Amino acid sequence: MFHFDQVSLLITHYKRSKSLERLLASLQAIGCRFGEVIVSDDGSPEPHISYISELKNQYDFKFVTTPVNKGLGNNMNKGHLATSKPYVLYIQEDFLPDPLFPGELRRALQYMEADHSIDMTRFFSHSRYPYMKPFPKDPDFSLTYYAPLALKYTKIYNYSDLPHLRRHNFLEKFGHYREGIPGDRTEYWMCISYFRKKGKTLFYNDYRKLFDHENSDQEPSTMVRKSISTSNNAALTVIRHLYRHLKYNYDLFLKKM
Template structure:
């Protein structure tokens, strides 16, 4: 069954993983998902990857937005979103694959966004559940945030993982920070999303709609400091305390409802 998602642009950020991008596009195609527009924002990939993108461009009918040199995640997101002309944007990085459950749930999300003008995003994937949720409907929950909430996971009120958003996102929450590492870019948008009173839903079964795939041939290009992955209990405790102080300091000027 084909699903035509009018008013939606599929925005994909890409860097040196053209085979992964093709797999993503074929997965949407096999599920019968058709979008009004598809934008692939490439961050100065190697020539062989750019050549492959141009090879498959006509087959999948996407607009390719390029840059002569790598400028980082922030620039890639900004120029990609700038190219979107539809009311809604489905943002997906190239290493994610939609499951067979996605089309129906995405239709639900789109209907909800049309009905609820206060909503800015609907999130479909996460490494773990957002800590403060209020059941909404159709398997979605409203994300909540208050200054006294103790779980530092509250900072991820926004996430770069697959989500539906209104295409005026940059006008409302500001542009992504450029010239810094990708994890810092995401963090700054998290803070801005809170400060500008963003509203969003979170899909409860957050591993059911997308699968993240990183092959040996095309591994993830995101690198993080070793401290964030260390399992030593003392370091974990110190990191927790640091995050509580840092996150609350960064968002203390946010205005909460």
């Protein structure tokens, strides 16, 4: 059994109550216990609200919701503000942890307690962050570093909404999530803020090992992206990369926040 009394588990949710149940059950099965569990809902309709109310009796969490859907930014802000522990473990409802995760979380927590310059630890990613150096205390982790003259525009993705551990003062240091805009833009502007303020990240090197990302046919992803941003067309890919290089660097260094 792993007890993380100083950690608030924050789970964001929207219309995927069965996925939420799978996540809560899997954390219980691998022996993870937290100082508190917050489920932040983005105005899900029935029957999800009633089902989550039933889950509360089994898994003992604080449920914060809103009468109408207000978007990812609002859901992240109100969820984080409902936490009270020194650290916040953020997981979206459609992820499932590997049995190895509790041990790696414990190590990451120890490293963050020992080094207060580390703002967050990332446990999952779709790709490796391009600017990192070995973490002296543990070969399973690396440290990101600030590279203002770095050529790869993916430098902005030092922050990510994917599963991570962060400090409770995160919103105070990097600002609140932008509200009233699409979810991918909300994440983008937090990436910009995190980079500008030189956020320091501990990155788990085997970044696909500790979580499975599951979207069932019954509860598909609610994030909608424009087809042009994901197209594999060769010409569109070149144009997209050039646009991102110019746009991201302009937002990083010239645009007023």
